[in-house]
Amino acid sequence: MNYDNVEILFAEDSKDDAILTIRALTKSGFSNKLHHVADGAEALDFIFCRGNYALRNPKEFPNLILLDLKMPKVSGMEVLEQVKSNPETKSIPVVMLTSSNEGPDIEKCFALGANSYIVKPVDSDNFFQAIKEIGLYWMILSQPPH
């Protein structure tokens, strides 16, 4: 499988949230270049070309990373921390997705260098709108230096 043209890396453990999010992005025209991983460990394998992604071109990085905060094995927060502390990947925009605005997560994510933070709304209209805006903003308006 060719991973070299992946523009959006999307890490989400909830199958339902993944389906709905991918659908929202598809409707906004970003799906063909999106790659979905089911947890944080797989997200790190993808970014740093390890495990199943060992053959991926290490010079190619996605233009945007969407991370669900609460995932098994490795959380979105830990992925964020590794991406932002690595000089090769720290300039990739990272948007955190979460089911709630509970806890100190928001401040912690921004402290670690998250570029945006979205609480997934229950109402799907709002959800689609939010996802669409993320895609538009980070894919079109702010071009990363890659």
Add this chain to the structure above:
Amino acid sequence: MIANKRLAFQNKEKENREAELVIANKELDYQNEEKENRAAELVIANKELDYQNEEKENRAAELIIANKELVFQNAEKESRAAELIVANKELVFQNEEKEKRAAELIIANKELAFQNEEKEKRANELIIANKELAFQNEEKEKRANELIIANKELAFQNEEKENRAAELVIANKELAFQNEEKEKRAEELITANRELKNAEEDIRKLNDELEQKVVERTAQLESVNKELGSFSYSVSHDLRAPIRAINGYTKILVEDYGDKFDEDGTTILHSIINNSKKMGNLIDDLLAFSKLGRKQVAILPVDMESLVGAVRDELITEDGENIPVFKVGTLLPANGDKSLIKQVWINLISNAIKYSKYKETTIIEIGSYQQGNLIVYTVKDSGAGFDMQYYDKLFGVFQRLHSQEEFEGTGIGLAIVQKIVNRHQGTVWAESLLNKGTTFYFSLPVSRH
């Protein structure tokens, strides 16, 4: 004729010569008379001269006599002069003697004057010394008087001490007696102390047990608190996810498979969407409410006019016919947590808009007034209002005074308002007339800045 005239003239001349002769005769007569008078006078003058001669001879005889007298007087004066010369010499000698004496007296005078001055100085010194002695005398007298008084005082004190000593002797005896009594009492106390110590040990044991229990209970409470925290996190995170899925999938059904449902089916799909949405709102509100109890309140002066302006701008929607009209009076500043106070305004103003939706116009009046140390804010609408007999349910959690069909809502907005205002040591209350409108009041501490 000529001879006649000559004769006439000669006649006349002779007549004139005769007149002149008569005058010259008369002159001669007068001169004769004068010479006779002069002779008589000379005889008289002769007689006078004779008399004067006789007088001069008498005078000469008298002068001779006077001369003789003068010669005698002269001799007398010469002898007198000789005597005066002798006397004069005597006086000159005496004068010299007197002058010498005067010079000696001047020297003696100066000496006396000098001695006088010295004596005056000495006299002045003596006066000063005298005064000093007088002053010292006075001082000594005063001191002597004081010593007399002090002496008397000492004598009195001595007496007192003697009295006191006598009393002390008596008191000593009393103390000795009391000492004995105390010794007896001390023995009793030692016994009592032993008993107390035993009791204390018992208490300490009980205390330790209690402390242990408090520590255990605190740990339990802390873990319960943590459980509550993770519970609300789970509610927020895990309950929202399936509801989000229900809502999202139903939306997909409507959008992608809408043509396969009849009208009833489509209505049911929309009901699912609405209910899941409501469930999401309930969860969000419940979380917000439970968070209020834990949130740190940061009290600072709040500029109410700009805050209300921002809330109003957020809540006004330009679509629809019933666009709210705001009448905002003066809003005094107060102390509070800005983000929480903003939530109060959002809830009250959005309520006012919501409950006016069946009226032709929405008029919302906002104002404030000071009452003691509090600022009272008012939000008045002319909407649906409520029956004041249900007033005690107004601020309850999930309590509603209107049906969901009439006015949507979760019934937590006013509970949040009350909780926020109470956390600011303020109060919230309302007045309402059914179908006439409602006024909400809430108070906050006065801003000191």
